[in-house]
Amino acid sequence: MYHKSIISLFVLSLVLITLPLLGQNDEDARFIRSIHDHSLTDSKCYAWLTHLSEHIGGRLAGSPESEAAIRYTYEELLKIADTVYLQPCTVPYWSRGQKESVQIVNKAGQRQEIGGLALGNSISTGSAGIQGNIIEVHSLEEVRQLGKSNISGKIVFFNRPMDPTKIKTFQAYGGAGDQRVNGPAVAAEYGAIAAVVRSLTLQTDDVPHTGVTRYKEGIPKIPAIAISTMDADLLSTLLSEGQSPQIFIRTDCKMIDPDKASYNVIAEIRGSQFPEEIILVGGHLDSWDVGGGAHDDGAGCVHSMQVLETLRTLQYKPKRTLRCVLFMNEENGLGGGRAYAEASNQAGEYHMAAIESDAGGFTPRGFSFDGLEENFVHLFRQVVAWEPLLDTYMLDLDKGGSGADINPLKSQGGLLVGLRPDSQRYFDFHHTANDRIDAVNKRELQLGAAAMTSLVYLLDHYGLNQH
């Protein structure tokens, strides 16, 4: 009896909370249905992504391809937004140059060519290349413990794998990424002549993954390169067998211009009632140079563009200002994100919500939400009330990070949101030559756009009460 009455209270409270929303919800449900219908049958996102990935290709910040992508998306956005403009920002323009050579050299001097990709910002080895003894480590801390006596004059091989037991693969990436981002700089501090990093993926394959590395001021720069997980395993086996292989690296990469002018592409539909309340949707237009930057982050760009296209096609007139921002240079320094936030803060803008898609074009599982400590719980509670409407589309709403480009907007006090697609396959393609349109399933991409559009609709329709 006791238990039963508790359950009755539970049910009663549910009913009382839900009742006032019912009429409204029918209209919302119908509109969210029409968003999905349009996205799955008549949307442009897949065609846009095909163009970005296959006709333009890898769009490294500062490169001619990044400039072609700016022109292309500007032209496309003109067709679906009231206002489109370019926002200046400064980016480093680094270039890979000639294809890298990485060789394992055995005691007899025999050479085995393996694949490799210089890390972004890496200096070149020079045309003669660099050859040396290898020391395998599994953390930055291990380099520090080994110290100069063990590291100096050697090539440091960072070989800690991503943790396969993490269900969310971004956590596994986060747990291993310091080796690529900071490993070479730490190795240089202790006198290493180069750094080789195990590719950041959960696959065991022969595909190298590039990505940014950061040097430290006042420490000599050393060449840094990623090798595939299969080659990393091979090298580790040879070392553990005491075969003392050396490694030879030749790279041709260089920083062409550390302060090149570039642009964010911004499109806006001005709000009819509360134009000063901005809802941002965005992704980053730059990518790594290998592959087509299809999942990272062409998908996020076309998701965001599709939000405007869908709402326009459905003749929805937003009350609030919808702004689609294609950020430049997320991959190599966040120049675009910083420029956007600075301009926005200077203009005294208020981003009621900013949603970034930068986790691939896979089936959307939901959104993660972030904000200022003082009002986050209050804002998030309002959003969670919409969960039943999104449940039909198997979308969950959780607390968590949003996106690197929009993070600097947090001080404005709105909600920061990340689209969360299924993450299992993301690091199979991330920063590789395989991140091409054929790695993207059209429906999965479309569903991501529909998810973002649905959330934008709810945010625009209901707004967020700040207090």
Add this chain to the structure above:
Amino acid sequence: MYHKSIISLFVLSLVLITLPLLGQNDEDARFIRSIHDHSLTDSKCYAWLTHLSEHIGGRLAGSPESEAAIRYTYEELLKIADTVYLQPCTVPYWSRGQKESVQIVNKAGQRQEIGGLALGNSISTGSAGIQGNIIEVHSLEEVRQLGKSNISGKIVFFNRPMDPTKIKTFQAYGGAGDQRVNGPAVAAEYGAIAAVVRSLTLQTDDVPHTGVTRYKEGIPKIPAIAISTMDADLLSTLLSEGQSPQIFIRTDCKMIDPDKASYNVIAEIRGSQFPEEIILVGGHLDSWDVGGGAHDDGAGCVHSMQVLETLRTLQYKPKRTLRCVLFMNEENGLGGGRAYAEASNQAGEYHMAAIESDAGGFTPRGFSFDGLEENFVHLFRQVVAWEPLLDTYMLDLDKGGSGADINPLKSQGGLLVGLRPDSQRYFDFHHTANDRIDAVNKRELQLGAAAMTSLVYLLDHYGLNQH
């Protein structure tokens, strides 16, 4: 104030309902974590699936490949179960024979070869083939309305697409599948000489999809073949332009033995406390002959085998009897499923729960549950209490269908359960030459096995109270 007190009641009731479970849940959470750790690092399911798909290949019921799959899984299960045995069943053995020819023939007699796959059970056209005028229809009802005067002597072309706006793609499949399963028989009833069916997929591509068709007693059988969605669109365009193309079909398929002896493969770990309460995990071992039957349903077989392997490796001693059943002939008549249910009912067995995996090896989204009307709500309520434990792994529990092989067990009054992987890509590969191991992501497959093992653990540990 009013609203606040309702919310307080809501929170209070949640706390009171949850409290008694907390201590137990810690132990459960740890065990479910270890299930996932093992599945993602040291499981055998991907290697088993590679063998089934690539070394054995398509396993049509009655075929030599199906017999090889029976031997292989029997041997593998011997390593991980107390008892392994083969259960006799009867299956039709149909064979495709030589590769099909399908041609579009224009008015000038020019022939364009397009791809095609005879439907399972179809009769052959004979070596001369069949050529005739085409009538395009979009439903079985349309055939009936057109009647004999319009259908007789023609080749009926069923061309209703799957509905892309369905979020769960199995609903889209269900909405179009009657054309393949029953279309040819209905066309034959009205005098058609052959039937051509648009492939059941949401992709627009050049890949034909086979699958079962059923003839009607007392009606002459006609040849039936599937063509790709791109070829279906082409044919439809030519027809709508008034170009009156004919179609030529040549197939070599035949029913070799309508009553061939075959087997289900069954492995059991007997329960220590309640051996008479059976928890079944299963998939179907047969597949179509083209491709490797990787997603359909090699994945379900290795998911089910992995449940036993994981629990054995973790030294879990089940209280209830765990039975892994690899059913024969789901694709072409359910011979294995029927034989299993008959034997089980005759023996007076009680399946407390039966879980089938027959929706591919993609990231698991949860489970759907079914049962007898009189006790389903009561049983389902007990399962839903475990949802917080599965939430960490993003698994939802819903009402819905289970699986074709286990459905005949419903009368035993237990829970019938279907594993529900993400369905967006399933029909890209379903019943095609592309359903091979390279269409399966290893982690996604492993997560499916981990999800099933976790549910089996909870069912075994807590049991289900019947009343």
